[in-house]
Amino acid sequence: MVSKLNVRQVTHVACRDCSLSQLCLPLALKIEDIDELDRIIKRGRPLKKGEHLFLEGDPFHSVYAVRSGALKTYTATNEGEEQITGFYLPSELVGLSGLDTEAYPVSAQAIETTMVCEIPFDRLEKLSDDYPELRRQLMRVMCRKIREDQQMKLLLSKKNADERIATFLINLASRFRRRGFSSQSFRLSMSRNEMGNYLGLAVETVSRVFTRFQKNGLINANGKEIEITNAMELCALAGGKLVEHQDIVNIQ
Amino acid sequence: MVSKLNVRQVTHVACRDCSLSQLCLPLALKIEDIDELDRIIKRGRPLKKGEHLFLEGDPFHSVYAVRSGALKTYTATNEGEEQITGFYLPSELVGLSGLDTEAYPVSAQAIETTMVCEIPFDRLEKLSDDYPELRRQLMRVMCRKIREDQQMKLLLSKKNADERIATFLINLASRFRRRGFSSQSFRLSMSRNEMGNYLGLAVETVSRVFTRFQKNGLINANGKEIEITNAMELCALAGGKLVEHQDIVNIQ
DNA sequence: CGTCTAGTTGAGTAACATCAACGTGGGTGG
DNA sequence: CCACCCACGTTGATGTTACTCAACTAGACG
Numbered sequence: 001m002v003s004k005l006n007v008r009q010v011t012h013v014a015c016r017d018c019s020l021s022q023l024c025l026p027l028a029l030k031i032e033d034i035d036e037l038d039r040i041i042k043r044g045r046p047l048k049k050g051e052h053l054f055l056e057g058d059p060f061h062s063v064y065a066v067r068s069g070a071l072k073t074y075t076a077t078n079e080g081e082e083q084i085t086g087f088y089l090p091s092e093l094v095g096l097s098g099l100d101t102e103a104y105p106v107s108a109q110a111i112e113t114t115m116v117c118e119i120p121f122d123r124l125e126k127l128s129d130d131y132p133e134l135r136r137q138l139m140r141v142m143c144r145k146i147r148e149d150q151q152m153k154l155l156l157s158k159k160n161a162d163e164r165i166a167t168f169l170i171n172l173a174s175r176f177r178r179r180g181f182s183s184q185s186f187r188l189s190m191s192r193n194e195m196g197n198y199l200g201l202a203v204e205t206v207s208r209v210f211t212r213f214q215k216n217g218l219i220n221a222n223g224k225e226i227e228i229t230n231a232m233e234l235c236a237l238a239g240g241k242l243v244e245h246q247d248i249v250n251i252q
Numbered sequence: 253m254v255s256k257l258n259v260r261q262v263t264h265v266a267c268r269d270c271s272l273s274q275l276c277l278p279l280a281l282k283i284e285d286i287d288e289l290d291r292i293i294k295r296g297r298p299l300k301k302g303e304h305l306f307l308e309g310d311p312f313h314s315v316y317a318v319r320s321g322a323l324k325t326y327t328a329t330n331e332g333e334e335q336i337t338g339f340y341l342p343s344e345l346v347g348l349s350g351l352d353t354e355a356y357p358v359s360a361q362a363i364e365t366t367m368v369c370e371i372p373f374d375r376l377e378k379l380s381d382d383y384p385e386l387r388r389q390l391m392r393v394m395c396r397k398i399r400e401d402q403q404m405k406l407l408l409s410k411k412n413a414d415e416r417i418a419t420f421l422i423n424l425a426s427r428f429r430r431r432g433f434s435s436q437s438f439r440l441s442m443s444r445n446e447m448g449n450y451l452g453l454a455v456e457t458v459s460r461v462f463t464r465f466q467k468n469g470l471i472n473a474n475g476k477e478i479e480i481t482n483a484m485e486l487c488a489l490a491g492g493k494l495v496e497h498q499d500i501v502n503i504q
Numbered sequence: 505c506g507t508c509t510a511g512t513t514g515a516g517t518a519a520c521a522t523c524a525a526c527g528t529g530g531g532t533g534g
Numbered sequence: 535c536c537a538c539c540c541a542c543g544t545t546g547a548t549g550t551t552a553c554t555c556a557a558c559t560a561g562a563c564g
Contacts, residue, residue: 075402078491083406097399100392105399129384140352142394147349147357149401150327154335156408157452161552192511200409202553207512223511223561239330413520444543454521459544475529475543 013067014038023091023179024065025119028137037134040123043067047110053094056107060098062118066090069114070189072198073106084198087111087190089175093141112189156200159239164199165209166237169219173228185220185227265319266290275343275431276317277371280389289386292375295319298367305346305360305368312350314370318342321366322441324450325358336450339363339442341427345393364441408452411491416451417461418489421471425480437472437479 015026015038026034042062046069047053053064056075071088085106088094098104099121128135155164177183188195196206213219218234220227228234267278267290278286294314298321299305305316308327323340337358340346350356351373380387407416429435440447448458465471470486472479480486 075406077406077410081410083410085402085405097395097402100388100395101399105402132381135387136352139391139394142391142398143349143352145398146394146401149398149405150337150349150357153337153401153404153408154327154329156405158329158333158335191509203511204513204554205552208552211512443541445541455543456522456545457520460520463544 020091028133042118047114049112051110053108054104057103060104062120063095064116066092067115069112071108072111073108075106161205161209166234170238188224272343280385294370298365299362301364303362306356308359309355312356314372315347316368318344319367321364323360324363325360327358413457413461418486422490440476
């Protein structure tokens with residue numbers, strides 16, 4: 001009896017008990033309505049690094065909220081190489097861009113051991129018929145994505161290698177901070193290769209910039225472990241701003 | 253009496269009489285519901301080239317459908333230069349990316365004499381409460397935008413100058429085609445400068461690529477007048493495909 | 505213990521930016 | 535109506551950034 005309860009708690013953390021609920025979809029709902037959302041969510045086994053959540057071209061049926069770990073989405077270029085289109089950390093929603101099509105326009109793959117909440121879209125859509133706030137939250141998520149992509153396009157068309165990496169690090173830092181983690185030091189879940197791919201840089205360039213940043217006292221990098229030692233200057237490079245001492249803001 | 257009617261027709265083309273209705277928001281509505289949408293739409297005087305529809309930071313209140321002419325949206329980089337984020341042709345919706353914020357995240361400016369339909373967002377939102385199909389259409393427009401941005405990011409991070417220009421031309425061609433115009437020959441509404449800015453290239457590079465394309469028989473360019481003389485090869489360069497003879501498809 | 509992948513570093517190179525000069529056409533003011 | 539001006543576009547010469555190729559190291563994993 002007790003053991004069964006425990007198992008259920010471990011494998012099925014309800015939205016109302018989830019530490020991410022105020023960063024994720026449930027934030028749009030009143031406490032008594034959260035269970036409604038909860039009922040349609042499916043929680044599966046963890047994905048191991050390298051496993052796919054869905055493949056480009058798979059029939060679209062669900063969006064997913066990352067619970068732990070990290071995902072990347074990517075699409076194939078004409079030459080068959082992969083182009084990474086985004087990284088997704090806990091509380092973030094992945095799969096929305098396929099929403100108006102029959103198929104996912106990108107593949108989603110775990111870049112470390114990852115747990116997700118699956119939200120079948122037809123049921124989410126029905127639910128959102130009754131909850132205007134949920135609807136608006138979905139809109140907000142998509143609008144934010146559009147604005148992020150805008151920033152990304154600016155990065156790709158105007159920024160040099162240093163600025164790209166600085167922007168990327170500051171952006172990650174702010175996403176960690178949002179979830180209550182340190183924005184000073186954190187662990188990169190992606191490889192240098194994936195970072196370069198995403199930022200439109202060769203691996204070697206990424207490596208060189210990291211080395212140079214370290215030499216100049218901006219960061220301390222030990223493999224995937226990153227410590228930001230001069231947030232001020234890193235932000236300046238990224239083109240963002242520091243609101244308070246050591247308090248990194250997302251580059252909108 | 254008659255003259256008054258005429259004036260009204262000229263300045264106030266109703267959605268139901270608009271040739272763009274099946275390419276624009278009304279396509280989500282039944283014929284009898286279109287008038288409902290029509291009632292909330294405001295149609296103002298034409299914007300002259302260079303006039304702004306809204307400025308970055310202006311309070312968000314409306315989305316706009318382009319009726320004739322063309323707009324660009326742009327944002328300021330940290331160094332104060334402009335970064336063009338999109339071009340908008342007739343039937344296309346501009347202003348949606350500010351939807352979840354208090355302010356427009358970009359400026360919108362006419363690049364030639366332009367007419368727009370203004371759709372106050374609070375009223376559109378109310379209307380969409382009653383018309384699920386309208387709601388879904390809005391979602392679709394945003395999803396498409398996200399996917400277009402994805403393609404744009406790929407262009408900016410992986411394609412060389414030739415491929416960028418080819419992609420741009422093919423994309424424009426397909427948008428003209430969608431509206432029933434020739435995809436073979438058309439007039440660019442933007443300057444070489446704006447094109448380069450948008451594509452992440454220097455003006456000189458754009459100019460050189462145009463010259464080279466012409467030399468190689470891919471296009472015939474006379475100032476802003478463009479004729480595509482080898483659609484096949486241009487598509488190949490862009491990484492798209494030709495469905496039928498001379499039948500250009502959008503690069504998804 | 506060998507193999508494989510990820511990461512780093514160096515040398516040479518290609519692609520595009522930058523700088524400069526010049527032509528052209530459309531708009532404006534005299 | 536003409537002359538001038540200015541923005542736009544083109545072309546050439548040069549410079550710079552980041553890519554490519556290659557070699558090497560270190561850690562992961564069977």
